[in-house]
Amino acid sequence: xxxxxxxxxxxxxxxxxxxxxxxxxxxxxxxxxxxxxxxxxxxxxxxxxxxxxxxxxxxxxxxxxxxxxxxxxxxxxxxxxxxxxxxxxxxxxxxxxxxxxxxxxxxxxxxxxx
Amino acid sequence: xxxxxxxxxxxxxxxxxxxxxxxxxxxxxxxxxxxxxxxxxxxxxxxxxxxxxxxxxxxxxxxxxxxxxxxxxxxxxxxxxxxxxxxxxxxxxxxxxxxxxxxxxxxxxxxxxxxx
Numbered sequence: 001x002x003x004x005x006x007x008x009x010x011x012x013x014x015x016x017x018x019x020x021x022x023x024x025x026x027x028x029x030x031x032x033x034x035x036x037x038x039x040x041x042x043x044x045x046x047x048x049x050x051x052x053x054x055x056x057x058x059x060x061x062x063x064x065x066x067x068x069x070x071x072x073x074x075x076x077x078x079x080x081x082x083x084x085x086x087x088x089x090x091x092x093x094x095x096x097x098x099x100x101x102x103x104x105x106x107x108x109x110x111x112x113x114x
Numbered sequence: 115x116x117x118x119x120x121x122x123x124x125x126x127x128x129x130x131x132x133x134x135x136x137x138x139x140x141x142x143x144x145x146x147x148x149x150x151x152x153x154x155x156x157x158x159x160x161x162x163x164x165x166x167x168x169x170x171x172x173x174x175x176x177x178x179x180x181x182x183x184x185x186x187x188x189x190x191x192x193x194x195x196x197x198x199x200x201x202x203x204x205x206x207x208x209x210x211x212x213x214x215x216x217x218x219x220x221x222x223x224x225x226x227x228x229x230x
Contacts, residue, residue: 089157105156
C-alpha cells in the first residue's frame with residue numbers, strides 16, 4: 001500500500017539551529033511529494049512540493065529533495081526561528097493532477113526556543 | 115469566501131448522539147476532501163468528492179460515517195451514534211482540478227468534536 005513515515009517528535013531546537021525532519025514513503029506508483037505545515041491555531045497549509053525525482057522544493061528557507069532511490073523527502077532548514085514552531089506533515093499523492101488524495105505522515109511537532 | 119470555512123469550530127456531544135459537520139469550500143474548487151486528525155494518529159483520509167463523480171469513500175471508518183456534497187459546493191459530514199473514539203478534529207480541504215493546477219489542497223481550520 002501507500003504510506004508515509006516521519007520521524008517522531010517533538011523536536012526541540014534553539015533558534016538558528018539546523019533542522020532536519022526525516023520522511024520516507026512507500027508508493028505503488030510514482031507519487032508527488034509535499035510538506036504541509038500547521039501553525040498553532042491555524043489550518044494546514046502547503047509549505048513546499050516536488051513532483052518528480054531529484055526535484056527540490058523550497059519555500060521560506062525550507063528545502064526538500066525528492067530522492068527516488070531512497071524513497072525519501074527530508075525537510076531541512078539551515079537556521080530555524082521561533083516563528084517556525086509548528087507541526088510539519090509529509091505527504092504523498094498519486095495522480096495529483098487528477099485530484100488524488102493526499103496520504104499524510106503522522107506529523108512532527110517542532111518547538112524552537114529563543 | 116476567501117478560504118475553506120468549517121462549522122461548528124467546536125462541538126461537544128454525548129455518546130450515542132448524531133452530529134453534523136459542515137464545510138464550505140473555496141468558490142470554484144471542484145474537489146473536496148474530509149480528513150480526521152486524532153491525537154497520535156496523524157491525518158486520516160475519510161472521503162473525497164470530485165465534480166459529479168462517485169465519491170471515494172474508502173477512508174470512512176464505519177457505516178456510522180457518511181458525507182454528502184450538495185450542488186457541487188457545500189459538504190456535510192454526518193456521524194451517527196457517536197462514540198468516544200470519534201473525538202478528533204475533522205478537517206475539510208478543497209482544491210481545483212484542471213490544467214496547470216498545483217496539486218495544493220486548501221484546508222479549513224477544522225471542527226473539533228468531543229464525545230463525552
